[in-house]
Structure formats: C-alpha cells, structure tokens
Amino acid sequence: MLVLSIPVTLEAKLLGKDSDCQKWLQKPVLIFGICIMVLSTIGLIGVCCSATACLCIYLFLMNLIIIALFAFSVFLYVITHKGAGETVSGLGFEEQRLGDYSTWLQRRAENIDNWNNINSCLQRAQVCVKFYADHQNDTV
Incomplete structure (x- = not known):
C-alpha cells in the first residue's frame, strides 16, 4: 500500500495543472494519497516492531476506509441508477435526459x-466535438 500511495500522491500534485476543471479533484485525491501513505507507515511500523497498538490502529482505520469507499459506491449507484438512457436508433449511443437521474443530481445540475461550471469544463475539454467526431466514424 505504501508503494501504491506514492503515485497517487504525485498524480494529485499534477492533476490541477491540466485545467481548472480538474482542480476540484486535486485536494481530495491528495488527502486520500497522504492518508493511505500514513496508514501504510503505521501498519509497517506495527509489523516490523511487533507493536500491537499500531496494528490495531491500522486495522481500524483500514476498515473505516473500506466502509467509506463502499458507502461512496452505493451513493454513486443511487444517484445514477435510473440513468440508463434510451438507445438512439442507428447512432450507436444512448440519449441521456436529466429526468433519468435522481432528484439530488437533477437539483445539482x-x-x-x-x-455554468460544468458547461465551461465540457467546452474547454471539447467533449461534444470529440463525441461527435467519434460517432461520425460509426455511422459512415
């Protein structure tokens, strides 16, 4: 875990440099990487020094992280589960409507x-242009 937390932390430092749209993700990823690094160090100390207290702390915090990731996964499923979309004939993709998603996500959008923030990020990333270009090749 300690070795894997280093690239996560380094990537978080580089994440906000690409665009303003990615900056909102930089801080949580950086905090997550540092927490995993500290947690792994506590576990390593516990194993190397036979420190039961460190191992108990490691086990407790690791379980909290697993529960938090599970809760986050359930949250994502709940807010997007209705968003299956409807197939658009002949175009090879599904049309998404805001009404297909949870009311919480609808209110946010x-x-x-x-x-305005979402729209400006989509425009800067040229999502619609890339999407259109990708699907032009499918219909030809």
Whole structure:
C-alpha cells in the first residue's frame, strides 16, 4: 500500500495543472494519497516492531476506509441508477435526459452556478466535438 500511495500522491500534485476543471479533484485525491501513505507507515511500523497498538490502529482505520469507499459506491449507484438512457436508433449511443437521474443530481445540475461550471469544463475539454467526431466514424 505504501508503494501504491506514492503515485497517487504525485498524480494529485499534477492533476490541477491540466485545467481548472480538474482542480476540484486535486485536494481530495491528495488527502486520500497522504492518508493511505500514513496508514501504510503505521501498519509497517506495527509489523516490523511487533507493536500491537499500531496494528490495531491500522486495522481500524483500514476498515473505516473500506466502509467509506463502499458507502461512496452505493451513493454513486443511487444517484445514477435510473440513468440508463434510451438507445438512439442507428447512432450507436444512448440519449441521456436529466429526468433519468435522481432528484439530488437533477437539483445539482439545474443550479445555474453548477451548470455554468460544468458547461465551461465540457467546452474547454471539447467533449461534444470529440463525441461527435467519434460517432461520425460509426455511422459512415
């Protein structure tokens, strides 16, 4: 875990340099990488020094992280489970509508400040242009 936390932490430092849209993700990923690094160090100390207290702390915190990741996964499923979309004939992709998603996600997207941020990020990343170009090749 200690070895794997190093690339996560380094990637978090580089994440915000690409665009402003990725900066909101930089801080949580950096905190997660540092926490995993500290937690792994506590576990390593516990194993090398036969410190039962360190191993108990490691076990407790690792279980908390696993439970938090599980809860986050359930949260993501709940807010997006209705968003299966409808197949658009002949185009090879599904059409998504805001009404297909949970009311919490709908309210977030309908908030004008949130939508302006989302819209500007999509425009800067040229998502629609890339999507259109990818699907032009499918229909030819």
